[in-house]
Amino acid sequence: MTETADVSKTRAWVMAARPQTLPAAASPVLVGTAVAYYGGVFEPVAALFAFIGAALIQVGTNFANDYYDAVQGADTENREGFTRVTAGGLIEPAAVKRAMILTFGLAIVSGAYLVYVAGVPILVVGLVSVACGVAYTGGPYPLGYHGLGDIFVFVFFGLVAVTGTYYVQAAALLGEPLATGLVDAPELGLAFVASLPMAAISTNILVVNNVRDREEDAETGKETLVVKFGYGFGRAEFVSMLALSYLTPVALVVGDGVPATVLLSWLSLPLAWSVTTTVLNRTDGAALNPALERVGQLLALYALLFSVGFAAPETAIGGALAAGAPAMPTPTEVR
Numbered sequence: 001m002t003e004t005a006d007v008s009k010t011r012a013w014v015m016a017a018r019p020q021t022l023p024a025a026a027s028p029v030l031v032g033t034a035v036a037y038y039g040g041v042f043e044p045v046a047a048l049f050a051f052i053g054a055a056l057i058q059v060g061t062n063f064a065n066d067y068y069d070a071v072q073g074a075d076t077e078n079r080e081g082f083t084r085v086t087a088g089g090l091i092e093p094a095a096v097k098r099a100m101i102l103t104f105g106l107a108i109v110s111g112a113y114l115v116y117v118a119g120v121p122i123l124v125v126g127l128v129s130v131a132c133g134v135a136y137t138g139g140p141y142p143l144g145y146h147g148l149g150d151i152f153v154f155v156f157f158g159l160v161a162v163t164g165t166y167y168v169q170a171a172a173l174l175g176e177p178l179a180t181g182l183v184d185a186p187e188l189g190l191a192f193v194a195s196l197p198m199a200a201i202s203t204n205i206l207v208v209n210n211v212r213d214r215e216e217d218a219e220t221g222k223e224t225l226v227v228k229f230g231y232g233f234g235r236a237e238f239v240s241m242l243a244l245s246y247l248t249p250v251a252l253v254v255g256d257g258v259p260a261t262v263l264l265s266w267l268s269l270p271l272a273w274s275v276t277t278t279v280l281n282r283t284d285g286a287a288l289n290p291a292l293e294r295v296g297q298l299l300a301l302y303a304l305l306f307s308v309g310f311a312a313p314e315t316a317i318g319g320a321l322a323a324g325a326p327a328m329p330t331p332t333e334v335r
Contacts (some may be wrong), residue, residue: 035310
């Protein structure tokens with residue numbers, strides 16, 4: 001475990017919030033917003049509130065993980081990962097729990113605007129997201145302790161985050177406030193497919209974490225998929241998630257007629273290859289802690305390139321990539 005001596009309270013709270021994980025919140029919102037622009041329903045205020053809500057849920061989940069892993073004994077002195085403030089004695093458990101409750105509460109408050117413009121469906125999604133953020137490591141059946149953490153991340157930090165971001169913008173422009181049913185969002189299916197790379201790479205952040213912590217998790221009874229099925233399974237999952245990420249843009253171009261500019265996402269492949277070689281060959285924290293950060297960087301880079309592919313006008317680069325592909329429609333043409 002990282003040294004905890006001489007850490008200020010301010011620094012301890014930053015460590016607990018783990019701002020380095022915010023790409024996992026920002027990247028899906030960026031992609032969902034790019035799809036909204038492509039579909040002619042970009043709405044900046046809704047996009048901003050979607051990001052605020054996603055960031056607060058991410059930080060709240062970080063507080064929850066720090067608190068519940070400590071009180072349930074999952075974080076030990078042999079931990080190879082980054083310092084946890086509750087287990088490390090830097091912040092009182094009760095204070096971390098209060099911060100978790102406050103942060104999730106702020107997420108619900110910030111979501112009030114999104115509920116106003118997008119209606120009951122977003123209210124349900126928001127409350128379920130908060131509940132699962134707590135249930136990931138807390139409650140009577142912690143998802144992360146029973147091999148369900150990967151599914152939680154894939155669904156909520158990928159599918160829900162991207163499609164939800166697109167949907168609230170479409171609803172803000174096309175729907176009625178406080179709608180009780182789904183708004184007819186024309187590119188909702190496209191947003192769902194575009195969410196797959198974000199879901200997959202976000203899941204790989206967890207996979208690297210679980211490969212690194214397999215031995216400690218096995219000792220403390222935290223049955224992640226890597227604990228249940230071994231290092232080989234975790235590595236196969238990691239490679240499969242990357243394959244899904246890089247095949248999705250191809251499927252969008254070939255199957256949905258999306259401009260070939262979305263293939264800009266392939267420019268992130270060297271970084272993906274670099275981190276993959278580490279995951280396939282190492283299990284120690286000295287190697288996997290930096291790899292964990294590089295997967296976060298990969299998520300951000302991929303999201304940026306993918307979003308540019310959806311949202312950028314036909315430039316010289318875009319025109320070269322899109323040769324032979326249908327021209328990108330303007331917002332006016334779509335609407």
